[in-house]
Amino acid sequence: MGVPDADSSNIRPATVHRAEFTATHSIFDLTAGRVTITVHSLSPVSPSNYVRQPLPFSQDIQIYLDIDARWTGQESRLQGDFEEKDGLAIYSLTVKDAPLYAKASNMALTGSTILASQFSSFTQLSALSGSPKEVRGQFVEDGELSGAGSTWGEGSVVVLAHNLGKVTGGLSVNFVVGYEREAAINYLGETYTGFYRAEYPTKSSALSFFLGNYNSALLESLKLDQELVAISVTTAGPKNGNINTIDVTMPVFPIYYVMDPDYIRLTLLLVAGICYTHDLGTHYPNAIGHDDQEAEPMPIEECGNLLVLAAAYVRATGDTDWTSQHMEVFQKYTDYLVDKSVDIANQLSSNDVAGPLANETNLAIKAAVGLKAFGETSGDGFYSRIGEQHANIFFQQGLGTGRDQTHFVLDYPNWPDTWKTPYNLFPEVLLGLETFYDAAYRMGDSFSHLFDWAKSDWNTFLAGTFEAGTRDEFVDDLWSFMTNGKHNWPFSDRYVATSAHGNEPGVPILCRTLPTVGGHFALLALKGPRSIHSLSFRGKTVSESVRQNLDMRQYLVGNHIEDFDTRRWSDNKHVMSSSAVSSWITT
Template sequence: MCVQHGCSRTPLTLVLPADLNAWLSTGGEDGSKGFLAGSWPQHWPVHYAGSERDHRLSWAGLIRIDDVTFEFLGAPLSGDPSFADEQKSARQVAFEYTATRSIFTFEAAGVRFNATFLSPVTPEDLARQSLPFSYLTVDVSIEAASRHSIAVYTDISGEWASGENAELMWSYKNASHVGIHSVSRKEQVQFGESAEQAEWGQAVYATDLRAGVFAGTGHALSLRREFLQNGRLSSKHDTEYRKVQDRQPVFGFSVKMSKSQPSATFSIGHIRDPYVNFVTPEGQLDLSGLWTTRHSHYTDALSCFQSAWSAAFDEARKFDEKVRRDARRASGDNYAALAELSVRQAFATFELTTGVSEDWEEDKNGVMAHLKEISSNGDMTTVDVIFPLHPLLLYTNPKLLSLLLEPLLRYTHSGLYPNRWPVHDLGRYPNATGYNEGNDEPMPVEEAGNMLWMALAYYQLTKDAVWVEKHYELFKQWTAFLLNDGLVPDEQLSTDDFAGTLSNQTNLAVKAIVGIGAMGRLAHALGRLTDQIHYRSAAEAFATEWQRMAITDQGGVRHAKLSYQDEDSWGTLYNLFGDRVLNLKLFSRDVYRNQGAWYRTQLEKYGLPLDSRHKWAKSDWAVFAAACAVDSQGRDLLLDPLVDYLKAGKVDAPLPDLYETPSADFPGRGLDWPIYFIARPVVGGHFALLALEKLNEANDVDEDPFRG
């Protein structure tokens, strides 16, 4: 599977959900075009014109083969004039990505070797999933290790510890046969961020200690020169603490390859404690990473992670094979390419912590998950961002969905939030300070529909009636709001808030109807038959009335308007997916068929625009719409342009979900209103087809009533 020269940066490692991940720039005019050597990895943000830094995360890799040294990771030689006479780069001959790995293959001095970046995805093991570490493995064949003298050098810089030119401190220690570099700000800024990086905690870099392994700390120029000259480090450590860019301090290892050990594996990460602070009636509560319930210290956690790399690779291969197999079955190679590219980006946006007890203290036996609305504004646990993410969670482990909803539900149960509808978010990451005045971003119909939709999806896959009972009265409150305000929504924002407010939104009304219908099914789950009949009847009546107000005949094809009052408008009716995936059967098959026919008339070169106001597309909603197609041809007409968009390589950013369909560029780029939606959790919505399969199975839908 290979779309590496697409618009998304190539994922290298996603080491800390929400605060730090590394990408290889591939697209745009200045991108590396997918070549690992010669360009530094970067954090997710786009390099905006006039910004103070380029978000570089210096990570260097050199390989020495029979006394000749080649660059393969970053630009430690080609980026420094001091090495002008020694600049040699390994030749990249292949690249492949999977759901969890990016695999680069090189040739140098007649030797072929791989550099594999692995970010484990273990959704069934929550404590392991909470570990903020990733792997880099460099391997050669046993034959090559036997015939040649081969050594590998890698280092990281202080840029991994701070988003600014901060004063650093560092240390090196041995723990359980693992060497560990640790680097942090000298003055910690708890719960503070700079350039989208955490300014507390420490970056860590580790490898197994064995014969032929040497560690070193020092000025980047000196440490790399030492490896060039000697093929190894001398285990000297610079202890003159200084700023990130003052004689750039780096933290490295050299590893001698052998016939018995023809590979070297490094662990990289950023560790914090506490992770987030959470609003309670008793004040703000600090919550630790879930990994702290299994490991007493970060060195223990990192040592265990490093020691488990072989098993982690085996598990990753199985997970990768499952994702690829399932996605290909659902809709072929193009869909598999999109799904695989989305996994690490989505999992890198939320993190797992300890929970909150009933008396508002930290509960070490409990679990919560917290999401960062990356790039759009940094909000914490945003409902309408969890919503497009949730298909991936349904596919991997629906428990993760309930854990992301837990902070929102617990905050609402506290009585601190005054509105009748769900809170939009909980604050600015990592500070869940809440909105006790009710002054959050107003998306009342959107968020109420989202919460009820996701609640039913979770129940249908888990049959967790205890969870439904716990939150039932809250669900009823939100449903009562939708009964009053959902069919004809007042002027307000939807999740597509970048497009502005609009009254009488037809797609938003569909979400309200789906939410009411979902409440009927939740009532049925608890045997509340009176509620079930009431909500089901209301949803059916609303669906009938919606069709009377929403459908128009424009250009000879019946379709939904963008808003009831605008006969010449249209929109992507992606919320119809709720009716289908939850098996509610509220809308007729004609609505599905007519929408699909209309979409065919509106397709642009790189996909289906979101609505008639702009030529913008949202990739997650395109897949939602594809999951509503009545035949495979209609489905693929919506999916295939998404891969064309990736291959176009017009933008230099991690998989943007919002783009211009005629050009595959950012909306408004070159003007004074560009919109950069990059590296966001919403790519989890690309798993809509696989979530549909799981829920069809759970709901005993043997033959899809909307297909054929």
């Protein structure tokens, strides 16, 4: 498995017998000669464990693992380091002299790619760097690596390998692969790091915890996978570097609602007390706001989403303290919707790729639901009545529907033959707001008459408003898209739905691995908040001193380095005092 080209012509590929993919695991069964091997990649999911969840590592179980410069985002000007520390062998690859917060092709250049593994009494761990042909050839020939003569040049790899010796039963070893950025984000001019550094401030301590916590993470992930399959079966019968974009926060919230609703508050807390705009910054990891006044123009989207998400948080947790603290801000956004959400100015909606539009019906629906949501959160019936009045205008009076009232139109008042999926009705159903009559939920069509593509997250939102038969058709269509064999990149939430414009249906377009796929949990959200019970043991590895700081704003992007009395990033040169340290630089 992974034999890439003629450079490894002396290496026979293993035979893959089985591949299995779950929410947290990728598992492959292989045979290499007479040896049976299971390659098991685990990406732990622990949303309520604020130390374990943000660790930027994944685990691979096999015998030999190498990585190359592509993991750093740039294949030249690399500095490599190897060290043995705290019982670990650690390779680090870093782009030399990369500007702070720099990126290339949406990959961070400031930081280090990490490959690590633990020494043990039952295996012999060895390391080497050099050309793939030479390194892999040595491993095939000797079953281990000499460690001598490590070199680095264009196309080189760094390698860790375990020699298991003669094995008569089952045996496993763990590798860690990840990308560590000590200066994780620039939030309004301040440098922040990952929250896990509150308890594990050094690279080796974080890696030791991660590997030592493997069995616990594995058990939790297996429980999560099993429960997701079970509840999903019964139910079915998130571009460009912007940070905390409000039109992405909205579609991703169902997964927060299901796994840990407190993430809704943590996401909104970054901005609710300051200024609620489309995003916190244009180029991640620079969350520096918009003093340039260049934020995307989507005020109805922003206001409606904030009010709906705040109501969802309160409904899920029963916590009204946070919304009470920001009620004055929330009311200002609500008052904006009172005045601006019937005669809607030309502006963007969540689907900003479609361009701006005046009097978009979906925005009017969002505003009406947002008004009713704030009425519930605040207890002010005035806003609830305004939301219901707006719903009456667009549905009962027909301003937002076609002539025969079979579907909602794209925009009003002069386009009765247009349409667009009314996905903004989902929060209305989830929260039981009853802003619109039930008959409104039976109205809908393909995403829009303007486009040949569909959105899987919005389709799932819409499915949540339907009765079982129609709902299941939507779920079946999403499954067909996921399994049609036409994907050559990570799961996209946007795909061609019709050949009307000459494109092949079922092919993903534009979006890759966006958090908007959290919207696929919309149907599970209807089962209630925290409905995945395997995640009920929360934060057990977080010390009390750290737990007390969870609600302080500086920890929401990550803990501020100075606040934990650790060194500033610019002062931390990663000076190694271990028994084995080596480094090299390539230009």
